[in-house]
Amino acid sequence: EPEVTQTPSHQVTQMGQEVILRCVPISNHLYFYWYRQILGQKVEFLVSFYNNEISEKSEIFDDQFSVERPDGSNFTLKIRSTKLEDSAMYFCASSVTGGAVTQYFGPGTRLLVL
């Protein structure tokens, strides 16, 4: 069964450093998403992406964040200058279409900012 994959599974970085989290969505899916879950809190929407541009973003997704689809398979989330509060699990998701459809999630990347 096709699945969303994410790399790395764990990332430790120093505050102020740039990190890039990578995702390979399900191959026939056209809509891509990033969510995060801070320890002990809810899963929160960050951004959605379709047709090589951002469709929606939350207030969490500020200028420090960017997303890109650099090739036909990868979907990346970049945090330019990490802060302690960026420590969280980051989940990538994809769906066939947008709107009222099921989003399928990857296993997540645990980011720890020291």
Next chain:
Amino acid sequence: DQQVKQNSPSLSVQEGRISILNCDYTNSMFDYFLWYKKYPAEGPTFLISISSIKDKNEDGRFTVFLNKSAKHLSLHIVPSQPGDSAVYFCAASENYGGSQGNLIFGKGTKLSVKP
């Protein structure tokens, strides 16, 4: 601002019995609801969904009920199995205009099914 609420942080059920997980929402514009199951150190796994035009959807041991007037949905698992032990998240989306349906999650309910 909790638009999706799961008021029970945990639930313990005997194997073979019914598990009922509840979810309330406040946004009347939500029109699609999903349940995800999550094991530690894994991503949310899709279980079952329901559109607001329905009041019930069934898939094997899992049934989701939607009561729009009460803004309440529930997930029934019958019979419960030890492998069902996980955290269950309720999620909702509103789909209008250019919205791509970003999901709003509840805090989750940890289900423990005891043999």
